[in-house]
Amino acid sequence: MAFSSPKCPSSWFALPPSPGPRSRRVAAASPSPSCPPLPRRFFSEKIPSQSPRNRHWNVVSMHEEEPGSEFEDLWALACPSLKILDAWLALIKSVIIHISRPKTPGHKAATVPVSPEKEIDLKKVENGVSSAISAEEHRDLAILNTSKKDSTVSITVVGASGDLAKKKIFPALFALYYEDCLPEHFTIFGYARSKMTDAELRNMVSRTLTCRIDKRENCSEKMEQFLSRCFYHSGQYGSEENFAELDKELNEHEAGRLSNRLFYLSIPPNIFIDVAKCASKSASSANGWTRVIVEKPFGRDSESSAALTRGLKQYLVEDQIFRIDHYLGKELVENLSILRFSNLVFEPLWSRQYIRNVQLIFSEDFGTEGRGGYFDNYGIIRDIMQNHLLQILALFAMETPVSLDAEDIRNEKVKVLRSMRPLQLENVVIGQYKSHTKGGITYPAYTDDKTVPKDSLTPTFAAAALFIDNARWDGVPFLMKAGKALHTRRAEIRVQFRHVPGNLYKRSFGTDLDRATNELVIRVQPDEAIYLKINNKIPGLGMRLDRSNLNLHYAARYSKEIPDAYERLLLDAIEGERRLFIRSDELDAAWALFTPLLKELEEKKIAPELYPYGSRGPVGAHYLASKYNVRWGDLSSEH
């Protein structure tokens, strides 16, 4: 069975390194070369269809066969040929490794995209049509047939000296290590221009690691073990020579094992392509997979995003590019599909017939502190709406995918994005925070940031009404609101349902019938929860109605710490699970929606409405909502 770690819920490293989640299915079902006796539950073993953490199980066959049945006969027949195949594959593997490109600086052959991890059509092997298997598939088979002991994963954090690396990436890697989710053989490299020794990197990283997963446990031993697997290489981002040096060091650590390499580009976007080029040409894996995680922003409009995609695709194929949107890695965003598709009380309600409006709300109770330089070039629409909130909207509104496969889900998300009505300026409100003094403390204005021009019109707040012009969502307003320096920190999805037709208790609600409708709230953060507002009778002899919450409060229900989004996404990238990463056509569709609006705002120099630091944002957001007969759920007296 695949699980090797008692701790990691997704410990698939007992399997050979997989070219993708679907191949894991294949790997799990492949008989071992030594032909052990037919396992009792071989044909009824549950095999994961996607990623094990999906916990969606495919039952390969419902039969539970006893040894001695016809399955055993088949097994006996198949075994010798599989043995031959295995030996053959081992030979091919060694030839492939031998003929792989020499990994010396300046080597030209690798300027073409590195071949992607391809799903293997095992049927060809099963049917004995081995000649029909391509060289690439041979390589993948070789990978599959190499035991975990022979493989390794090297993770290079490019931009290791930066804020995100310290704040999120190294802590997430440590959490994965702590949970036994990293493979047995792994190495972590930091790469940046800053001069640092391994010891200095370890010292820097150690300052941000905590024992948060298991607070009572003293995790210093685990930390030491983790840090001893972290190394640093200083180099320029555009230097193939420096990446070739990194490659040499990686090779030393990989020690002849089958090597899989993950590069995390935690750097400013203007150097993404340089790094993709150098990593691909000089430091990609010779015999395993090479994947690149790209941080946002993926451009600032349709043109620049397309140029970035084109640039990356000169050196990488789409399957190697993992565009991260960390909101997709948040527990409650992950749970959205489960809530909808596996609960009969919700699934039939998910349409214009029952849903009055949907609200996607993001607020932070701090300003752009320290990131004003970056932010001023992007603004809140690009920073939060075009990616995080739009991704949640697409997941929320998509049609039922054919399966839980990454491509099936992403196909449905793209369809939603393409069905969206072009955004009109009159359906958008923008704001910018101004200085405010409260309790003797003066909070700065956005333009007080030294890296922000004094006359900046960049919005730090935006609200928008969006519409999906398809049969399911015709006429339903999807309201988005995102802002910095507001009164609270929160991210949530609010679903307000329609009125009960002919409600018998209408009179008990007074004149404000809207307040009596059901509302489903998915609180993504903080204090994760899913609650449904319902109407009920106040106990007693009278007939007075009340509003109550049916509440799934995560902290009360589960003692386990919720993983950080970066943990989930890093593990997915290592496992080749693409479901939570953005495909290039999704990105194009997202930019196609926002680019005309952004251009109009900029060309017309629309001035943002000023709101005090720590307030609830511009009043314009209320007018926008009321235009569509909507009240922001987060601002009502009862949240």
Ligand SMILES: NC(=O)C1=CN([C@@H]2O[C@H](COP(=O)(O)OP(=O)(O)OC[C@H]3O[C@@H](n4cnc5c(N)ncnc54)[C@H](OP(=O)(O)O)[C@@H]3O)[C@@H](O)[C@H]2O)C=CC1
């Ligand atoms: N920080 C955050 O909270 C978030 C960041 N992101 C994205 O993640 C990526 C990394 O973010 P963050 O760590 O904050 O970025 P930083 O500005 O901290 O940059 C990371 C590293 O890149 C190098 N670098 C910085 N500026 C330049 C430059 N102009 N030219 C070449 N190298 C440069 C520096 O390393 P050295 O000088 O040592 O080479 C720096 O330590 C960015 O794309 C950002 O947009 C996304 C979401 C949140």
Ligand SMILES: O=C1O[C@H](COP(=O)(O)O)[C@@H](O)[C@H](O)[C@H]1O
């Ligand atoms: O991508 C971004 O997200 C953060 C908010 O992330 P969270 O996980 O802390 O909610 C935001 O502060 C930042 O501006 C933006 O670039």
